[in-house]
Amino acid sequence: MTGYKLGINGLGDVIGDIKGGTNILLIGPPMCGKNIILNNIMFQGLSDGEFAVFITTAESGENIINWFTENKKGVEDHMDQFGVIDCVSKTLGLNVGDTQTIKRVSSPVNLTGISVGITSFFEDFWMKKEIHKARMCIDSLSTMLMYSNIQTVFRFLHVHSRRIKTADAIGIYIVESGMHDEQTIVTVKQLFDGVLEIKNEEDNLFIRALGLSPKPTKWFGYEIDGAEVIVEV
Amino acid sequence: MIKTGIPKLDDYLNGGLPTGKSLLYYCQPGVEGDVFGMQTTYINLQQGYKSVCIATASSPDVIRGKFTEFGWPLEKFENQFEIIDAYSALIGADSSEKYVVEDPENIKNLDKVITEVIEDSSGKVIIHGSISNIIDMCGEDQALEYIENWNKYIMLYDVVGIYNFTVWPYSDKTVERIKDELFNAVIRIGGVSEHVIFGQYYSVTKADWTKAMIDSSILFKVLRPGGVKAFIPKLLVTGPFNAGKSSFVQSLSTRSVSVDRMGTTVALDIGHIDHKGFSADIFGTPGQERFDPILKLLGGEAMGVFLVIDSVKGNEFERARQMLEVTRTRGLPCVIVANKQDLPDALSIEEIKRQMEISKNIPIVPAVAKEKKGVFEAFEILIDQIMVGI
Ligand SMILES: Nc1nc2c(ncn2[C@@H]2O[C@H](COP(=O)(O)OP(=O)(O)OP(=O)(O)O)[C@@H](O)[C@H]2O)c(=O)[nH]1
Numbered sequence: 154m155t156g157y158k159l160g161i162n163g164l165g166d167v168i169g170d171i172k173g174g175t176n177i178l179l180i181g182p183p184m185c186g187k188n189i190i191l192n193n194i195m196f197q198g199l200s201d202g203e204f205a206v207f208i209t210t211a212e213s214g215e216n217i218i219n220w221f222t223e224n225k226k227g228v229e230d231h232m233d234q235f236g237v238i239d240c241v242s243k244t245l246g247l248n249v250g251d252t253q254t255i256k257r258v259s260s261p262v263n264l265t266g267i268s269v270g271i272t273s274f275f276e277d278f279w280m281k282k283e284i285h286k287a288r289m290c291i292d293s294l295s296t297m298l299m300y301s302n303i304q305t306v307f308r309f310l311h312v313h314s315r316r317i318k319t320a321d322a323i324g325i326y327i328v329e330s331g332m333h334d335e336q337t338i339v340t341v342k343q344l345f346d347g348v349l350e351i352k353n354e355e356d357n358l359f360i361r362a363l364g365l366s367p368k369p370t371k372w373f374g375y376e377i378d379g380a381e382v383i384v385e386v
Numbered sequence: 387m388i389k390t391g392i393p394k395l396d397d398y399l400n401g402g403l404p405t406g407k408s409l410l411y412y413c414q415p416g417v418e419g420d421v422f423g424m425q426t427t428y429i430n431l432q433q434g435y436k437s438v439c440i441a442t443a444s445s446p447d448v449i450r451g452k453f454t455e456f457g458w459p460l461e462k463f464e465n466q467f468e469i470i471d472a473y474s475a476l477i478g479a480d481s482s483e484k485y486v487v488e489d490p491e492n493i494k495n496l497d498k499v500i501t502e503v504i505e506d507s508s509g510k511v512i513i514h515g516s517i518s519n520i521i522d523m524c525g526e527d528q529a530l531e532y533i534e535n536w537n538k539y540i541m542l543y544d545v546v547g548i549y550n551f552t553v554w555p556y557s558d559k560t561v562e563r564i565k566d567e568l569f570n571a572v573i574r575i576g577g578v579s580e581h582v583i584f585g586q587y588y589s590v591t592k593a594d595w596t597k598a599m600i601d602s603s604i605l606f607k608v609l610r611p612g613g614v615k616a617f618i619p620k621l622l623v624t625g626p627f628n629a630g631k632s633s634f635v636q637s638l639s640t641r642s643v644s645v646d647r648m649g650t651t652v653a654l655d656i657g658h659i660d661h662k663g664f665s666a667d668i669f670g671t672p673g674q675e676r677f678d679p680i681l682k683l684l685g686g687e688a689m690g691v692f693l694v695i696d697s698v699k700g701n702e703f704e705r706a707r708q709m710l711e712v713t714r715t716r717g718l719p720c721v722i723v724a725n726k727q728d729l730p731d732a733l734s735i736e737e738i739k740r741q742m743e744i745s746k747n748i749p750i751v752p753a754v755a756k757e758k759k760g761v762f763e764a765f766e767i768l769i770d771q772i773m774v775g776i
């Protein structure tokens with residue numbers, strides 16, 4: 154089976170295709186466009202005919218989908234490959250049910266519920282729609298860590314990073330740097346094969362990839378322009 | 387005695403769960419297990435029981451809403467249903483429940499409320515909550531110590547404990563104690579997987595007051611509304627023309643029919659098997675290529691496949707592999723049945739393995755379908771492949 158395209162121009166060309174079964178940590182400070190980077194990575198999957206499962210603890214499911222419909226032309230054609238697990242709406246007390254694309258989980262504490270949601274999307278896409286390439290993301294582990302302790306989140310990630318391997322899919326997980334102690338970061342990092350690391354130096358943004366190519370890439374400067382990520386090469 | 391209200395489970399437990407006992411739904415992550423405890427709760431509300439549900443990961447409103455989703459409205463039972471709210475404080479929300487745990491991460495707080503609820507009850511109460519959430523909040527050792535104590539209370543006051551447990555990778559010691567020691571009954575809820583989990587089943591692994599039917603697996607689906615419903619899985623038998631598929635289905639089945647004309651199958655073979663606590667419907671395809679267009683319909687929803695080959699005909703192995711594509715079953719759990727091993731020039735299993743050029747993980751079982759040899763072995767191996775252990 155062929156690998157996965159990252160979907161970030163410039164950086165993607167340097168690291169080449171990503172192997173199935175790779176779990177990637179996307180870590181960086183606030184306000185550096187991590188979500189837009191993540192969304193672009195997920196959109197690449199949809200365009201390539203993969204299915205995409207988006208777990209959100211930050212925005213309602215509708216907001217996630219709106220971002221794509223407003224910013225990514227042609228995404229309408231891929232809605233039947235797209236699944237969102239919304240851990241936000243019910244926490245806010247909104248009385249909303251599931252839709253074709255969105256499954257609601259009671260709260261980010263409910264890791265059992267999130268797990269059931271993932272399984273059910275994977276079954277649906279893999280068995281019924283016969284799509285055998287997938288990318289899954291969690292935005293963000295930082296929120297999960299606010300509600301549950303590190304051991305609990307670690308156990309959850311342990312199970313699901315392995316499921317990503319078994320399915321030969323890729324997983325992308327967002328962490329806010331600066332929000333957690335060093336020990337927490339070190340602990341979760343063990344579970345990932347690669348890291349996309351972001352830094353902000355005097356309002357200049359840089360990104361690099363570790364563990365996704367034989368050697369770490371250099372730091373690439375980048376800018377966020379609307380919904381696009383522009384990497385300087 | 388109370389009923390669990392889960393299909394077949396009360397029969398397997400010889401009637402249900404006696405009062406004063408605890409039952410654990412022991413659930414693989416990703417498999418829908420919460421509904422089991424809810425179903426047991428609701429069935430018993432209807433029998434006049436009271437129920438107290440410990441909310442640890444969802445707000446009380448969301449929990450009530452979930453019952454409604456399954457078609458189990460709680461309005462009628464308002465006086466019988468209470469929630470211990472050990473959730474709102476976690477997210478800093480107010481609570482309007484009768485029982486509120488101020489600091490859920492301190493197990494003493496939770497303990498105080500739970501023991502109080504049990505003491506105040508005059509029997510006929512079901513306590514229902516998630517063990518894994520309590521462990522996650524309070525730590526493994528502490529949580530187990532308290533749970534053990536709650537179970538003593540349950541016995542003393544002759545109430546019933548119904549727990550859910552998601553088997554996250556806790557320490558072996560914790561998992562073993564939960565599985566073997568702490569509860570009177572353990573019902574395992576697992577996933578059927580090959581690359582992804584695509585089916586789910588449950589079985590009794592422990593019931594310490596009766597000689598229960600242990601390890602018989604029931605596949606299930608969760609319906610909204612409706613809850614847990616059992617279903618019979620479908621296994622497909624395919625392979626080249628004249629390989630012995632119909633013979634295989636007949637040998638394996640407790641009852642079967644074939645639609646044959648002049649000794650060849652023109653539609654399909656249908657059988658049903660009950661063997662070692664596992665039942666399945668079996669569908670055999672025709673082997674002639676002219677039927678290929680209809681075969682993909684037969685493969686739909688199959689959970690596993692027997693690929694029957696004629697051990698003499700090495701030149702047909704290519705066609706055999708192709709049958710997995712034609713029936714759209716490649717990637718499902720699969721066993722190769724090397725049939726007609728009684729014939730003098732049958733190839734050995736080693737030789738077949740070499741010539742088949744198929745994934746090494748697919749087991750090959752020698753068989754003589756006509757004489758029922760190897761057919762049950764093949765069935766057991768396929769079931770083992772389908773039911774991955776947890
Ligand atoms: N020697 C021997 N003959 C067998 C065995 N199993 C089946 N046969 C014979 O093989 C022939 C074909 O058997 P079937 O069971 O009808 O084969 P099939 O795969 O259903 O055939 P089609 O539906 O026409 O593709 C029959 O004459 C059987 O008696 C076996 O284990 N050994």
Ligand SMILES: [Mg+2]
Binds near residue numbers: 632651671
């Ligand atoms: Mg036949």
